[in-house]
Amino acid sequence: MAVLLIPTSALADSQRVLGLQVDHAPAPLPVANWTKSFWVNSPGANPLAGEGSEGLLTDEADVCIIGSGLTGVSAAYHLGKELEESDGSEKLKVVILDARDFCTGATGRNGGHLSPVAFAHFNSASQRFGTDEALRWLALERHTVSSIVQIIQAHGLEEAVDLVNNGRIELLVTPEELVEAKADFEAAKTAGVCLDDVTWLKENETFGSSYPGYSHTGYNLWPLKFVTKLYKLAAASPALNLTLHTRTPVIAINPSDGSSESSTTHLWTLTTSRGSIFCTRIIHSTNAYVSHLLPHMRGPTGVVPVRGQVMALRAAAPVESISRHAWTGNEGFEYWFPRPLEKGQEHPLVILGGGREATMPDYEFYVADDSEINAKAGSALRKFLPALFPGKYEEGREPEMEWTGIMGYTVTGDPLVGPVVDPNNSTNVYDGHFVSAGYSGHGMPRAFACAEAVAQMVAAEILGKSWSPPEWLPQHYLTQAV
Numbered sequence: 001m002a003v004l005l006i007p008t009s010a011l012a013d014s015q016r017v018l019g020l021q022v023d024h025a026p027a028p029l030p031v032a033n034w035t036k037s038f039w040v041n042s043p044g045a046n047p048l049a050g051e052g053s054e055g056l057l058t059d060e061a062d063v064c065i066i067g068s069g070l071t072g073v074s075a076a077y078h079l080g081k082e083l084e085e086s087d088g089s090e091k092l093k094v095v096i097l098d099a100r101d102f103c104t105g106a107t108g109r110n111g112g113h114l115s116p117v118a119f120a121h122f123n124s125a126s127q128r129f130g131t132d133e134a135l136r137w138l139a140l141e142r143h144t145v146s147s148i149v150q151i152i153q154a155h156g157l158e159e160a161v162d163l164v165n166n167g168r169i170e171l172l173v174t175p176e177e178l179v180e181a182k183a184d185f186e187a188a189k190t191a192g193v194c195l196d197d198v199t200w201l202k203e204n205e206t207f208g209s210s211y212p213g214y215s216h217t218g219y220n221l222w223p224l225k226f227v228t229k230l231y232k233l234a235a236a237s238p239a240l241n242l243t244l245h246t247r248t249p250v251i252a253i254n255p256s257d258g259s260s261e262s263s264t265t266h267l268w269t270l271t272t273s274r275g276s277i278f279c280t281r282i283i284h285s286t287n288a289y290v291s292h293l294l295p296h297m298r299g300p301t302g303v304v305p306v307r308g309q310v311m312a313l314r315a316a317a318p319v320e321s322i323s324r325h326a327w328t329g330n331e332g333f334e335y336w337f338p339r340p341l342e343k344g345q346e347h348p349l350v351i352l353g354g355g356r357e358a359t360m361p362d363y364e365f366y367v368a369d370d371s372e373i374n375a376k377a378g379s380a381l382r383k384f385l386p387a388l389f390p391g392k393y394e395e396g397r398e399p400e401m402e403w404t405g406i407m408g409y410t411v412t413g414d415p416l417v418g419p420v421v422d423p424n425n426s427t428n429v430y431d432g433h434f435v436s437a438g439y440s441g442h443g444m445p446r447a448f449a450c451a452e453a454v455a456q457m458v459a460a461e462i463l464g465k466s467w468s469p470p471e472w473l474p475q476h477y478l479t480q481a482v
């Protein structure tokens with residue numbers, strides 16, 4: 001019988017701590033000496049690492065995108081798509097800026113899962129936001145995942161980005177979780193969600209874990225490699241003139257002072273470590289760090305930086321006996337999947353994340369430094385799989401790599417998408433600024449589509465058209481009612 005060595009009721013307490021109204025300073029800039037992640041630091045994984053970090057800095061742009069993770073690159077990709085469909089003859093000048101190497105924020109440091117929520121928490125989402133919104137929430141995740149998979153398949157990138165379609169298992173480790181999951185399943189089904197991909201699993205059907213659960217659609221992939229390919233697709237768009245400047249932190253944004261022609265035609269001046277860029281519109285794709293440049297978005301009413309931890313651990317059994325699925329368990333804190341076997345490997349490398357419940361009472365909230373790992377989270381993660389799957393992982397075995405990354409949490413658990421609005425300032429001080437941030441540790445099935453919505457808004461403004469939300473976008477994600 002598997003015994004979990006970590007608390008199994010920490011989720012509610014962590015939500016309570018997140019909501020505490022304590023004033024905190026805005027997020028710092030990302031640190032320069034980040035822990036090495038499997039995705040970023042494997043040889044050859046990041047060909048764009050230092051792209052545009054030397055030489056001349058672009059001096060003006062129509063749109064500046066701050067952040068080169070999944071959100072920022074998806075925004076550029078979708079701007080290209082939106083404008084390709086218009087008959088504008090001038091290319092839109094777009095610049096992506098990143099403080100660090102290309103895509104070395106959360107997207108380059110996460111657990112590698114690309115799984116839409118099947119139905120979990122459907123009842124609580126319906127109660128909080130209404131059934132239509134709960135349906136849109138599931139629809140956005142399905143839209144994201146099917147769009148990403150479609151891009152990968154259309155360009156034959158399956159091997160290049162290690163796309164694996166083996167489904168996902170959600171373990172239900174307490175009797176209460178099982179009851180809640182069954183009720184959520186029934187409610188989602190009654191509301192019209194197609195759940196044909198869901199299979200309920202008994203205690204003896206979860207590859208030796210001895211907990212019940214269910215399986216559903218789910219993928220895993222190499223996120224940095226996908227974002228690199230997406231950047232190349234965006235750069236090839238005939239509608240864009242796209243430039244990337246890595247290792248170029250944006251330090252401040254101010255209204256242009258009108259002292260030069262560029263300054264007169266571009267509303268904003270971005271100050272970077274390498275000089276200034278005049279810009280008309282800005283997309284903030286800085287997720288956990290968003291409050292550095294938008295200080296009103298700090299604290300529990302905005303986006304809270306939260307440190308997460310991940311390791312690459314060698315299993316002690318063949319992949320068939322540990323199952324190829326991606327998994328999550330223990331109220332959503334732990335998540336893991338076996339990497340495809342590489343030549344000469346007998347047992348797979350498993351990417352395992354979580355352990356934050358072992359860091360209570362602070363849960364790594366307001367920690368924005370991913371240059372260090374948390375010993376308590378690391379200890380919980382080391383014990384997790386050997387305890388859950390007796391005999392399939394070696395107790396005491398050290399991971400081959402261990403790293404941290406910074407997630408952006410909101411109190412609702414949902415991202416903030418749309419024009420930047422400061423509720424405490426009635427004058428339009430952020431004219432031309434847009435944001436998509438705060439995916440609360442569940443960004444792979446959301447960031448791509450949220451950035452698509454923001455790109456639609458920006459393109460509509462440029463083309464002088466009105467924007468209405470796509471049917472898959474939950475309206476409570478929006479920063480401004482439409």
Ligand SMILES: Cc1cc2nc3c(=O)[nH]c(=O)nc-3n(C[C@H](O)[C@H](O)[C@H](O)COP(=O)(O)OP(=O)(O)OC[C@H]3O[C@@H](n4cnc5c(N)ncnc54)[C@H](O)[C@@H]3O)c2cc1C
Nearest residue numbers: 067069070071099105106107110111250287308405443444
């Ligand atoms: C440890 C961990 C595990 C996770 N596991 C999963 C998972 O398995 N499944 C899942 O769905 N989600 C997971 N997530 C969440 C997911 O990775 C994120 O939600 C998603 O990658 C966010 O993408 P992003 O582009 O918005 O942010 P990021 O990828 O963080 O990109 C933001 C970028 O902005 C840059 N930046 C910040 N400030 C500035 C500035 N002032 N100037 C210039 N550049 C700046 C940063 O350097 C960074 O590159 C995990 C996250 C972490 C950290």
